[in-house]
Amino acid sequence: MSSNWVEVCAADDIDEEDVIRFDHQGRTFAVYRSPDDEYFATDGLCTHEQIHLADGLVMDDIIECPKHNGRFNYKTGQAKGAPVCVNLRTYPVKVEAGSVFIAIS
Template structure:
């Protein structure tokens, strides 16, 4: 079985619910996720920082970087890469697709 066929696509939010150049927190199928919209593209990551138990949706989004509100570590929302100290572990990202103005996340 391929990874693509094993993915479950879940309706997360409307595109309009995610302000441009901002982030929102949503719960999808029991998972706490952060949804971002930058330059018309939508991205999805886990919403909990890998360093401290802080919600990334409460952080500061600048370009493609989300800054954790607790210790100011930054992640690249496109690939989840930890960008600076104190972060040492990347945040998980999720594939998304847009259909009919809705954002679907592959879990």
């Protein structure tokens, strides 16, 4: 499997316990900074309806969809109950020289 590391933004561009939307080559991702200052990335759209998760609320390790409050663990992609039942895909993330990169396979 080949992965491309793609630069997302400066590490400081994402607040702690927050999320931003990142669009790249026709795909959309959500990139997170956890309360303990780690970075994560998932697909950008909720698996229930096509809603951008980056408009939602991050609480601890949960992202909540802004439309119907579907919840996922953004570290693992796991769906946390109705109305979502399909997990989110996650992507590797690294921080180098103050920038956030995600690996898009």
